[in-house]
Amino acid sequence: MIRARPHIAAMEAYALPDINATGGKQPISLALNESALPPSPNAIAAGSEALTSGQLYAHEGWSDLRSAIAEVHGLNRDDILCSGGSMALIETTMRCFSGPGDQVLASQYSYAFLRVAALAAGAQYIDAPEVNFTVSIDALLTAVRPATRIVCLVNPGNPTGTRVPRSEVVRLRDGLDDDILLLIDEAYGEFTDQPGERTFDLTELGNTVILRTFSKAYSLAGMRVGWGIYPAALRHEMLKLMGGNTVSVAAEAAAAAAMRDQTYMHNVCEETSRRRQRFTAQLRDLGFDVPESQTNFVLVKFATAGAASNADRMLRAAGYVLRSMGLYGLPDCLRATIGAQEDMDAVAGLLGTWLKEGNNK
Numbered sequence: 001m002i003r004a005r006p007h008i009a010a011m012e013a014y015a016l017p018d019i020n021a022t023g024g025k026q027p028i029s030l031a032l033n034e035s036a037l038p039p040s041p042n043a044i045a046a047g048s049e050a051l052t053s054g055q056l057y058a059h060e061g062w063s064d065l066r067s068a069i070a071e072v073h074g075l076n077r078d079d080i081l082c083s084g085g086s087m088a089l090i091e092t093t094m095r096c097f098s099g100p101g102d103q104v105l106a107s108q109y110s111y112a113f114l115r116v117a118a119l120a121a122g123a124q125y126i127d128a129p130e131v132n133f134t135v136s137i138d139a140l141l142t143a144v145r146p147a148t149r150i151v152c153l154v155n156p157g158n159p160t161g162t163r164v165p166r167s168e169v170v171r172l173r174d175g176l177d178d179d180i181l182l183l184i185d186e187a188y189g190e191f192t193d194q195p196g197e198r199t200f201d202l203t204e205l206g207n208t209v210i211l212r213t214f215s216k217a218y219s220l221a222g223m224r225v226g227w228g229i230y231p232a233a234l235r236h237e238m239l240k241l242m243g244g245n246t247v248s249v250a251a252e253a254a255a256a257a258a259m260r261d262q263t264y265m266h267n268v269c270e271e272t273s274r275r276r277q278r279f280t281a282q283l284r285d286l287g288f289d290v291p292e293s294q295t296n297f298v299l300v301k302f303a304t305a306g307a308a309s310n311a312d313r314m315l316r317a318a319g320y321v322l323r324s325m326g327l328y329g330l331p332d333c334l335r336a337t338i339g340a341q342e343d344m345d346a347v348a349g350l351l352g353t354w355l356k357e358g359n360n361k
């Protein structure tokens, strides 16, 4: 019989949620943090046009895409790596810089794929407690062990939506030994970008990597493009595992055009934030505990795990699928992606009725 390597056989798959609604309705997914809005028209045009020369391989090293990213962010294009989604960069980074006998450390409610990628690399995954659904830099620093090779910080966090300020990120880096890689996943960074809060400069230290993606603020999740800033020595090692051809021609062209259309992206972020603030206020008025999110989703805390799964069933029956959070160690919470305004209002209304019927217990 064919057997996988023991550490693979022992691990769980990265579980995507069941996005079926009950009652035969066409479900509306608010479960995957996809953008509520379509891609920039420029991205759609560029991606379609690129497909007409789809018989050719993409430019080695994603040349135009890296130029677009570098121009917009004032970065050196040689420091940028692209791949098929930031998940692919996370996976390769873990494989490149950790393995059997090593530990990967993250915060308690971090993005669940980090664990999968660390275990797939053969490393051990440990987490440090959060305080009020927010990363505790002190707890992370306390949890560091001699075997710790990579520390992961998702900022803003998923599934919490909360963000730690640049000063705290700097304090984390300062508190880590120079031979520990700090992997900062800023998948939602665009939603709160402010010049004074940027952390890109930390990559100049040579031991810090920053990841971003086209999947959230750029509305291109289906195109699968992520990018990261990797110091030269780390990039050199990463390229041994990746090669320069990991982004398709259509995805590269769409992403480069989306990057050059900053106005569109800013509008997506502003509209999403407006809807998020309205939805958050509605839920807090109902009495739900909702951490302050800086992303395109919110975490909603119920009285008990039973109440959360009861609400999940009620919403599915009405055609709305939120993300249940058992996998994240938060069985008493549901995560709601910010979608169309009428859908957010409908979900808030359904939860209000459900509460009045005395279900949150």
Ligand SMILES: *Cc1c(COP(=O)(O)O)cnc(C)c1O
Pocket (backbone or CB within 6 Å): 033, 084, 085, 086, 087, 088, 111, 154, 157, 158, 185, 187, 212, 213, 214, 215, 221, 224, 225, 226
């Ligand atoms: C959505 C998400 C990603 C995945 O991004 P892709 O570029 O689509 O692979 C990475 N990190 C976090 C925290 C995310 O929420």
